[in-house]
Amino acid sequence: MTSPTSKEILRQSLRQARDSYARALDPAERAGLEAAAIGRLRAVLGPGVWASYLAMGSEISPARVADNAPPDQPIAFPWFESREARMLFRLGGGVFSSGPFGIRQPPGTAPEMRPDWIIVPLVGVDPAGNRIGQGAGHYDRALQSLREDGRVTTIGLAWDVQLVDSIAADPWDQPLDLIITPSRTIRTRP
Structure with a gap:
């Protein structure tokens, strides 16, 4: 097991590198890099329910993933009833409100969805698909539960500097x- 201290030090270092990298991009350059990543992402997404996230700060944004998607393509987003609750996915419909972590999420009345494809935010990732997230383990617990119930494909979206x-x-x-970055697609599992 990894020491919590060493993992937190790595998380802080990776977050700092991501923040510095994103701050140095001018808006047009950032938009171009995000468009390249979204193009790669759209090339691998298959049929079924997609789950995405609403980017915060220096995270690469998957917001344009819905561009050119079929009009009836269901796209779900993380949803929390409370800080202690398990992360669920609810259908996004363009209406979002602040959840218990201050992160925008669909309303609690939106239909709960079981994603087939999940675009996962991250702080850092390696070529084997091991990721460091924000540190609370919400995605790990949700993914474990979804994998117990069947197949789900997880896709980490990152700037190249996060690899x-x-x-x-x-x-x-x-x-x-x-793993999808603006410059590459890495398959970590068959």
């Missing part, structure tokens, strides 16, 4: 199936 050589995985960490 590192190796991240020590803890037993509860859920690896990603694919």
Whole structure:
């Protein structure tokens, strides 16, 4: 098991690198890089329910994933009833409100969805699909539950600077199936 201190130090270092990288991009350059990543993402997304996230700060934004999607394509987003509750996915309909973590989420009345494809935010990732997120384990617990119930494909979306050589995985960490950056697509699992 990875020491919580060493994982937190790595998380802080990766977050700082991501923040510095994104701040240095002019708006047109950032838009171009995000468009390249979205193009790669759209090339791998298949049929079924997609789940995405609403980017915060220096995270690469998947907002344009719905561009050119079929008009009836269901896209779900993370949803929390409370800070202690398990993360669920609810259908996004363009109306979002602040959830218990201050993150925008669909309303509690939106239909709950079981995603087939999940675009996962991250702080850092290695070529084997081991990721470091915000540190609360919400995605790991949700992915474990979804994988117990059937197949789900997970896709980490990241700036190239967030890809590192190796991240020590803890037993509860859920690896990603694919990693998409503006310059590459990495398949980590068959």
